[in-house]
Amino acid sequence: MLKKAILYMVFSTISFALLNLLVKHLKGFNAYELVFFRSIGSLFFTFPFLIKNKLPILGNNQKMLIGRSVVGFLAMSFFFLAIHNLPMASAVSIRYTAPIFAAFFAIFLLKEKLYALQVLFFIISFLGVIILKGFQTDISLLGLLFALLSAILTGLVFIYIRKIGKSEHPVVVVNYFMVVSTILGGLMSIFNWKTPQGIEWLWMSAMGIVGYFGQYFMTKALQIVESNKIASFYYLEVIFTLLLGLFFINESYTWISVLGISLILIGLILNVLYRKSKL
Numbered sequence: 001m002l003k004k005a006i007l008y009m010v011f012s013t014i015s016f017a018l019l020n021l022l023v024k025h026l027k028g029f030n031a032y033e034l035v036f037f038r039s040i041g042s043l044f045f046t047f048p049f050l051i052k053n054k055l056p057i058l059g060n061n062q063k064m065l066i067g068r069s070v071v072g073f074l075a076m077s078f079f080f081l082a083i084h085n086l087p088m089a090s091a092v093s094i095r096y097t098a099p100i101f102a103a104f105f106a107i108f109l110l111k112e113k114l115y116a117l118q119v120l121f122f123i124i125s126f127l128g129v130i131i132l133k134g135f136q137t138d139i140s141l142l143g144l145l146f147a148l149l150s151a152i153l154t155g156l157v158f159i160y161i162r163k164i165g166k167s168e169h170p171v172v173v174v175n176y177f178m179v180v181s182t183i184l185g186g187l188m189s190i191f192n193w194k195t196p197q198g199i200e201w202l203w204m205s206a207m208g209i210v211g212y213f214g215q216y217f218m219t220k221a222l223q224i225v226e227s228n229k230i231a232s233f234y235y236l237e238v239i240f241t242l243l244l245g246l247f248f249i250n251e252s253y254t255w256i257s258v259l260g261i262s263l264i265l266i267g268l269i270l271n272v273l274y275r276k277s278k279l
């Protein structure tokens with residue numbers, strides 16, 4: 001079962017890396033329009049799944065589902081803006097600091113304990129962020145801000161998901177997220193709308209497809225093994241994104257940026273392993 005879960009995680013992270021590449025490729029479109037197309041594309045998968053399996057589309061806890069969806073929409077919007085302003089792997093790495101913010105949110109909202117070693121690991125990750133900006137003159141301060149805002153809000157999404165727990169089917173949660181993001185993304189892109197032309201329609205549609213399968217395979221993995229056993233595989237997305245950037249859009253990374261990304265990942269993986277040892 002563990003091998004199958006790891007395989008699902010690999011498929012998931014490849015899917016999300018492809019989504020990052022598409023967002024970067026479509027940087028001529030505003031982030032909200034990209035959120036709209038990414039979300040509406042996934043609805044073609046989530047709604048049929050809910051109907052086929054006779055799951056409650058409205059869910060059981062509408063307030064929590066809407067709250068999670070609005071925060072998720074903002075997190076995704078800021079992340080797309082970050083990708084437009086930063087090298088892809090840098091944006092993904094910084095967004096993955098979300099567990100740090102989730103841990104601090106959990107102290108106050110879930111009354112969870114934060115261990116001293118976790119703080120040390122978080123400092124290592126943030127040292128990586130500082131190195132990325134402090135020693136990289138080509139790193140946009142605005143892009144860094146967008147990535148950090150996305151990470152903070154994603155950390156809050158984790159808290160919402162913990163609060164929702166098993167009271168909702170995962171696809172119900174995802175469907176809410178996609179519906180709210182479609183509505184808000186569409187509304188916020190009205191005055192800066194750019195109609196796709198030719199093959200751009202294909203790329204827009206592909207965002208919804210790879211985004212859905214990224215979430216689908218991640219959900220499948222989490223359904224068959226405990227999250228702590230595969231959590232470190234989340235960070236494969238950074239590696240796959242970096243490779244796609246190098247080979248398809250000629251992104252370049254200096255040894256300093258690789259050092260910064262590595263420190264972010266090392267701190268986060270050490271935190272995952274430490275939390276696993278405490279269970």
